Amino acid sequence: MALKHKPSTIGTAVMGLLSICFLAVIFTHQELVKAIGFEGRNGGIAVLFPIAMVLIYTYIHANFSHNVFTLLGIEARNKGGK
Amino acid sequence: MAAAVDLSNLPANIDQLFITLDAVKIGFLFLVGFIGGLVSGFIGSGGAFVLTPGMMSLGVPAAVAVASNMCHKFPKALVGAYRRFRYGQVDLKLGLIVAATASLGVLVGIRIQEFINDTWGEAGSNLYVSLAFVVVLTTVGSYVFMDAIRTKKRERMGDARETRSSLAQKLARLNLPPMIDFKGAGVRMSLWFTVPVGFLTGLLAATIAVGGFIGVPGMIYVIGAPALVASATELAVAGVMGLTGSIKWAALGLIDIRMTLIILFGSLFGVQLGAIGTTYVKDYMVKYVMGTIMLIVAVSRAMAVPEYLVSLNLTQMSPAMVHMLTTGSFIIMCLALVIGAAIILGAMFKGRAAHRAEEAAAGYVKA
DSSP, rough: OOOOSOHOOOHHHHHHHHHHHHHHHHHTTTTHHHHHHHHHGGGGGGGGGHHHHHHHHHHHHHHHHHHHHTTTOOOOOSSSOO | OOOOOOOOOOOOSSHHOOOOOOOOHHHHHHHHHHHHHHHHHSSOOSSTTTTHHHHHHTTOOOHHHHHHHHHHHHHHHHHHHHHHHHTTTTOOOHHHHHHHHHHHHHHHHHHHHHHHHHHHHHHEEEEEEHHHHHHHHHHHHHHHHHHHHHHHHHTTTTTTOOOOOOOHHHHHOOOOOSSSEEOOOOOOEEEEHHHHHHHHHHHHHHSSOOOOHHHHHHHIIIIIHHHHHHHHHHHHHHHHHHHHHHHHHHHOOOOHHHHHHHHHHHHHHHHHHHHHHHHSSOTTHHHHHHHHHHHHHHHHHHHHHHHHHHTTTSSSSOOHHHHHHHHHHHHHHHHHHHHHHHHHHHHHHHHHHHHHHHHTTOOOOOO
């Protein structure tokens, strides 16, 4: 199930920090973020902005949250899956 | 409810469109995101339906609420699908066929919504959505719930096999080319019987925004997939459909990225916990949770119907009574999610304790 090796605590902490920093940057630049999102109605690259943001954030935060559960010992039971 | 959203009266001012977020609002979005993610990760969908009315109660315009909700749903669904794929629960072939045919259903569903909106206005459209909620969720939810009870009883009597529905068994015997082997689901079925499941999933997604309430039961009872495979495959379907929907909303400039990211912060914890939970429970638990949530949401939406009947002058009721029913409807909807999450967590920790006891008995206890 590819869940056997535990993630490092430092690596997880770095991912957690990145996740928080990502949100901090978004919230300290709220007006700019809102303006770019609003600009999507005029087409162009701004349409991709929300999609790109959620995909990048998902990559960081999904890895962090998964590693947190693994470090806490909350893991999937092997039922013969991959 | 994407198609039911009125885009003609949107505020032109960016600050009216994207509200100020304080600590309470952020906390609320995080909490609903987490619980919604937990439910979605477990039953494949249905965790996000509280978010749209929840955001609207914070003062967010309906279109922005729908857009921001959808933009958080697709990456959450993709993460859930990826995790459950690694647990061997996703049937990719089935997911692709259902997603492709669901897209057709979405187009037809939007046309129906447009027709109703043009003919009877926004109140008529809301009434149609609420009635669709009540009829579909009561019918399908009752069936799913009764089936969960039957399966649980069978298991208690020592019959651990998950039996396919008689409809799925009959359809599997009909040799109508092209026949497709769904290895993940362990089923061989004609393409022509999978198409209606996908189509109706899309139709419902365009109507009540939770296609999985048809998709998951359809995959279980029509195609014959195990409940765990059906709910995992639905996550892949929701991910693909949500991505295309989010691009459309982004092109309208209506996604509030701040709200989307806060919800994602909570829901990515929830969806992964829900996915882990599925590996500790019996197959019928997915049906049990899904049936419970569907029936409670049906009650919630039934309470919202009088408001729209009053708006259309089809009945009379005091404003105080309408307000009480509308508030009660929202509270019951939140309750559906909380009860679902409590059942999932309870079942998961019970299953985990049983698993540890099994390991201890087998002498595999880790130091």
